[in-house]
Amino acid sequence: METDVPRDHPRYQSLLTRHRIEEGVDRGITSRQGLIAEGRGEAFDYLLGEQTIPSADEAERAAAAQLLLAEHAVLSVNGNVAALVPGEMVELADAIGADLEVNLFNRTDERMRAIADYLVAHGATEVKGLAADARIPGLSHERGKVDADGIYDADVVLVPLEDGDRAEALADLGKTEIVVDLNPMSRSPQTAAIPVVDNILRAVPNVTAHARDLADASREELRAVVDAFDREAALEAAERRIRTGTLEN
Amino acid sequence: METDVPRDHPRYQSLLTRHRIEEGVDRGITSRQGLIAEGRGEAFDYLLGEQTIPSADEAERAAAAQLLLAEHAVLSVNGNVAALVPGEMVELADAIGADLEVNLFNRTDERMRAIADYLVAHGATEVKGLAADARIPGLSHERGKVDADGIYDADVVLVPLEDGDRAEALADLGKTEIVVDLNPMSRSPQTAAIPVVDNILRAVPNVTAHARDLADASREELRAVVDAFDREAALEAAERRIRTGTLEN
Numbered sequence: 001m002e003t004d005v006p007r008d009h010p011r012y013q014s015l016l017t018r019h020r021i022e023e024g025v026d027r028g029i030t031s032r033q034g035l036i037a038e039g040r041g042e043a044f045d046y047l048l049g050e051q052t053i054p055s056a057d058e059a060e061r062a063a064a065a066q067l068l069l070a071e072h073a074v075l076s077v078n079g080n081v082a083a084l085v086p087g088e089m090v091e092l093a094d095a096i097g098a099d100l101e102v103n104l105f106n107r108t109d110e111r112m113r114a115i116a117d118y119l120v121a122h123g124a125t126e127v128k129g130l131a132a133d134a135r136i137p138g139l140s141h142e143r144g145k146v147d148a149d150g151i152y153d154a155d156v157v158l159v160p161l162e163d164g165d166r167a168e169a170l171a172d173l174g175k176t177e178i179v180v181d182l183n184p185m186s187r188s189p190q191t192a193a194i195p196v197v198d199n200i201l202r203a204v205p206n207v208t209a210h211a212r213d214l215a216d217a218s219r220e221e222l223r224a225v226v227d228a229f230d231r232e233a234a235l236e237a238a239e240r241r242i243r244t245g246t247l248e249n
Numbered sequence: 250m251e252t253d254v255p256r257d258h259p260r261y262q263s264l265l266t267r268h269r270i271e272e273g274v275d276r277g278i279t280s281r282q283g284l285i286a287e288g289r290g291e292a293f294d295y296l297l298g299e300q301t302i303p304s305a306d307e308a309e310r311a312a313a314a315q316l317l318l319a320e321h322a323v324l325s326v327n328g329n330v331a332a333l334v335p336g337e338m339v340e341l342a343d344a345i346g347a348d349l350e351v352n353l354f355n356r357t358d359e360r361m362r363a364i365a366d367y368l369v370a371h372g373a374t375e376v377k378g379l380a381a382d383a384r385i386p387g388l389s390h391e392r393g394k395v396d397a398d399g400i401y402d403a404d405v406v407l408v409p410l411e412d413g414d415r416a417e418a419l420a421d422l423g424k425t426e427i428v429v430d431l432n433p434m435s436r437s438p439q440t441a442a443i444p445v446v447d448n449i450l451r452a453v454p455n456v457t458a459h460a461r462d463l464a465d466a467s468r469e470e471l472r473a474v475v476d477a478f479d480r481e482a483a484l485e486a487a488e489r490r491i492r493t494g495t496l497e498n
Contacts, residue, residue: 025281032274035281039288043432047296047491183292242296243492 024083044182055237062229064210070156073098102129197238273332293431304486311478313459319405351378446487
């Protein structure tokens, strides 16, 4: 274990998150904007009751099925994703045979390399994003950079904690997009084919668990899982939970 | 103006906030925890509709009256308060004849001095908190430090963006406490005699405006303003707004 906090401590998840974010700052992975974004996420998670609600679990199962159906799945990793779930992202990539690609809102070579190294330290064998030999149309030069054999080529992308402009530009490119975001009203989940409204620390391991559970499913069965997922209903359920959930208690 | 953003820009307040927080980080005033706390505040402000709701305006008027009634009012300043509203806190202190005292959750001499200097640069003539010659009972040594002729002696304290433990310990000491916090469910506003659920950038100038408006009021009139304020109703109104406000739009 990376902290001394016992797993059954009532604040285990929150203390683990704090520990990982601090580590991310020390390593030059988490930015100032990343710390503020983490705080926004904390507030929405608090309102959600800090748990995976049933509609989020359904979204995570649909995400797993969609990733398994992909011809070329790519998992996008930004600073907070790297800081919060480095090993979990590597495990998910392994479970579904996806690429990992680093993508930053404020791109600097130093942070790109720090994040790629951090993923390798957590077991990744290959990390894309450093070639930056293709561009997403509709975004400014630095923010549109992707790898030609990575996100640019992908049919399915998982973009956790993604900025709204980028999420829209990727959807406009025809990618099937899976977003993880704790605010169901923000543009990224509103744009996504599969919006996952959950804390990334719970979401990523649960997508992996569903992917393992679905490993032997036929393409028809996987398609049925994806088709059964109702994105509008899931977004509404998350909003309802925020509105009436924890606040009623 | 400190930024190039015009005041009528739809994102003026959010851009100004961002600018001030960045400045605070550059000056060693805003901590990592402060950045995360800023993000939590942003989420709750978003749910409140980024405006001063009527019950918050009533709380701000009651706060002004309570501060004017005080024998010895002290305004507590932590890292985020200093970064976000340095000049506004100095103006409020002048308007009501209160002391300013620096108080940090993670106290270091360097940050204490940086914050005191920043307040002086924004017009403060005296800043307390560096003597640290008294202690609030019930808090660990470093966190309980206050000035004997400052918060320790005060009958009314304004503690914006305050930690729950400290807010409770101050209330236990018999202080009449005014808290500014965007989460009506958190412990600090629940503890306060006058909880102000509003963005500090809107709240502090509005308390000052009410104080100026009430400058000639008699003590009876001031007491009537304080007595008319219903803290339970204000907390409930803020919760209701978060629950049904922006989300309905």
